[in-house]
Amino acid sequence: MQQPIDGVLEAPYVMEYTYRRSLGPVMSAFFTALRDGRLLGARTASGKLVVPPLEWDPETGAAIAGLEPAAEEGVVTAATWVAAPEPRHLLQEPFAYALIQLDGASTAMLHAVACASLEACPVGTRVKLVWSESRTGSLRDIRCFEPVN
Amino acid sequence: MSEATKAVVKDVTTMASPVSLKFRARAGKDLSRFLRGMKERRIVGRVCPSCNYVYVPPRGACPTCGCPMGDERVLPETGTITTFCIVNIPFEGQKLKPPYVCASVLLDGADVALFHLVGGCDVNEVRMGMRVRAEWVDEADAELSLETIRYFVPTGEPDRPLAQIREHI
Ligand SMILES: [Zn+2]
Numbered sequence: 486m487q488q489p490i491d492g493v494l495e496a497p498y499v500m501e502y503t504y505r506r507s508l509g510p511v512m513s514a515f516f517t518a519l520r521d522g523r524l525l526g527a528r529t530a531s532g533k534l535v536v537p538p539l540e541w542d543p544e545t546g547a548a549i550a551g552l553e554p555a556a557e558e559g560v561v562t563a564a565t566w567v568a569a570p571e572p573r574h575l576l577q578e579p580f581a582y583a584l585i586q587l588d589g590a591s592t593a594m595l596h597a598v599a600c601a602s603l604e605a606c607p608v609g610t611r612v613k614l615v616w617s618e619s620r621t622g623s624l625r626d627i628r629c630f631e632p633v634n
Numbered sequence: 635m636s637e638a639t640k641a642v643v644k645d646v647t648t649m650a651s652p653v654s655l656k657f658r659a660r661a662g663k664d665l666s667r668f669l670r671g672m673k674e675r676r677i678v679g680r681v682c683p684s685c686n687y688v689y690v691p692p693r694g695a696c697p698t699c700g701c702p703m704g705d706e707r708v709l710p711e712t713g714t715i716t717t718f719c720i721v722n723i724p725f726e727g728q729k730l731k732p733p734y735v736c737a738s739v740l741l742d743g744a745d746v747a748l749f750h751l752v753g754g755c756d757v758n759e760v761r762m763g764m765r766v767r768a769e770w771v772d773e774a775d776a777e778l779s780l781e782t783i784r785y786f787v788p789t790g791e792p793d794r795p796l797a798q799i800r801e802h803i
Binding site for chain 1: 645646647648649650651652653654655656657658659660661662663665666669670726778
């Protein structure tokens, strides 16, 4: 509790719901594979590969046909710069948040790209996945992506 | 990962997904005075000059009359339980082990009840009309917080008849 000059007390106030959710068969397989160092996508009936996977085909609502390994390299389709990362961010030095379409995937996934500036990560930049050293079954098991020269 | 290791490592079936909102709360002038009172182990209220209601914690304006509040008043540490509930369910961040009692305590001379904990007796002994007094933490542990009152404990005095507290429930 702080005591500012105007005499009115101030304090941090955190409202938090400490949920833990069950993942279901598709997301459970996805996160288990991440922990084991493998990235999976969902193959839909029309042949598209959705990465990260969804439980249902986004176009038809039908159940997905199955999960398949996805490529660990892809292309940046959009990016924005995080100049002052917060403790909750994936990287503690400034980085780019980017939509990354992996080779063979029909959708893009949001993740961090470690690079020096936004100019170093224009649309079309080829990037590759960097695994975290310790993996627990979360999206943080992917440490970040880095540009491929 | 080898096949042998894989056999004993379980699948990931759940994920932590907390929802968190971080605020900086400003207590306002009156609640600040109340909290400073807590640090000195005093309970500070305020009187409405129009309806003479005594509010604790104090407010800037009377919610009934709409007028600015009048004088501060230090209230005694004794009061009467108006309503209460027994908490039997554990939850994260809980400070006491269930079962315990949360109660509205109408301090003597106040017109609104203060919400706090009841301790020092079996939960099944707590009742409407029961007389209680504040049990303070040690002077050195007093904080700018309602937790400077550890909880309210029974005084052993005869209960107050419901007719006397009915208006304040
Ligand atoms: Zn009033």
